[in-house]
Amino acid sequence: MSIEIRELTVRYGGTVAVDGVDLDLAGGKIYGLLGRNGSGKTSLLSAIASYRKPSSGIVRIDGEEAFENPRVARRTCFIRDTLDLSDSDRLRTALDLAARLRPTWDGSYAAHLIEVFGLNPRKRVSSLSRGQRSAFGVVLGLAARTPLTILDESYLGMDAVARTLFYRELLDDYLRHPRTIILSTHLIEEVADLFERVIIMDRGRVIVHDETDALRGRGVTVTGPAEAVTSFVAGHAVLGEQSLGGVRAVTLDGHFTAGDIERGEAAGLSFGPIGIQDLFVHLTSQPLEASR
Numbered sequence: 001m002s003i004e005i006r007e008l009t010v011r012y013g014g015t016v017a018v019d020g021v022d023l024d025l026a027g028g029k030i031y032g033l034l035g036r037n038g039s040g041k042t043s044l045l046s047a048i049a050s051y052r053k054p055s056s057g058i059v060r061i062d063g064e065e066a067f068e069n070p071r072v073a074r075r076t077c078f079i080r081d082t083l084d085l086s087d088s089d090r091l092r093t094a095l096d097l098a099a100r101l102r103p104t105w106d107g108s109y110a111a112h113l114i115e116v117f118g119l120n121p122r123k124r125v126s127s128l129s130r131g132q133r134s135a136f137g138v139v140l141g142l143a144a145r146t147p148l149t150i151l152d153e154s155y156l157g158m159d160a161v162a163r164t165l166f167y168r169e170l171l172d173d174y175l176r177h178p179r180t181i182i183l184s185t186h187l188i189e190e191v192a193d194l195f196e197r198v199i200i201m202d203r204g205r206v207i208v209h210d211e212t213d214a215l216r217g218r219g220v221t222v223t224g225p226a227e228a229v230t231s232f233v234a235g236h237a238v239l240g241e242q243s244l245g246g247v248r249a250v251t252l253d254g255h256f257t258a259g260d261i262e263r264g265e266a267a268g269l270s271f272g273p274i275g276i277q278d279l280f281v282h283l284t285s286q287p288l289e290a291s292r
């Protein structure tokens with residue numbers, strides 16, 4: 001589903017959470033939404049999913065205004081870590097409700113996911129551990145198979161094994177049933193390989209929307225003997241660095257020619273792509289004026 005956002009502002013009293021955002025998502029991709037705490041991710045996603053009326057501006061999904069539009073609502077699934085369920089419900093009841101609400105719901109896939117995550121459908125929502133709640137959110141989000149699926153940090157409570165299972169299921173199911181998926185996350189490096197495009201928010205604005213590969217191409221990591229690294233990086237913006245013994249590894253922003261890389265390699269340096277996390281930290285930790 002394509003998403004067109006124009007001059008979207010979300011305000012809570014005097015707080016501007018989303019500040020005049022324009023964004024076009026062509027759809028049929030997995031998008032990663034990154035941003036520091038309080039940067040406006042949940043507010044933006046709530047407006048896209050029509051959980052919140054924009055203070056001003058508009059969200060159009062497949063050309064139709066999204067807010068209070070039942071056609072759009074049926075085809076959109078928004079999973080938050082709070083799970084919008086009644087605590088006294090059994091998981092089975094929540095699954096039955098989702099099946100009734102969602103024309104695209106796949107009951108046998110839900111049953112498969114319930115088994116993968118070791119959940120018991122007879123249990124009540126109130127009895128789930130934090131990680132199990134997250135896993136159940138993922139079950140509801142993936143089995144809904146809605147053309148627009150939004151997972152807002154919904155899997156952060158899951159342990160590393162469960163998250164790995166989630167990434168595998170997400171990718172497998174997406175390849176079999178391509179759709180538009182937006183994931184917001186703080187576990188940047190862990191999920192960056194899933195994203196085809198990355199959106200970075202900072203203080204209510206979208207400061208980056210680009211292909212993940214293009215972002216990785218925005219800089220390099222340089223590793224090698226400390227002295228050789230130091231002379232190579234002179235004059236470039238350093239995004240991150242690590243040293244161990246006499247070896248230094250530095251992440252640099254900027255474009256490097258094949259000649260630059262060849263000269264570096266001749267000096268004993270090795271080069272790799274930039275980490276999305278390093279780029280993210282660099283772009284979102286600057287004063288407002290410098291990050292624009």
Ligand SMILES: Nc1ncnc2c1ncn2[C@@H]1O[C@H](COP(=O)(O)OP(=O)(O)OP(=O)(O)O)[C@@H](O)[C@H]1O
Nearest residue numbers: 012015016017035036037038039040041042043044
């Ligand atoms: N219901 C609310 N009432 C008042 N202010 C709110 C409300 N929800 C969010 N805010 C404020 O809006 C801003 C953006 O919050 P939002 O939850 O959208 O950010 P976020 O990027 O999702 O943050 P996090 O990564 O911490 O979840 C913050 O300053 C927050 O304090």
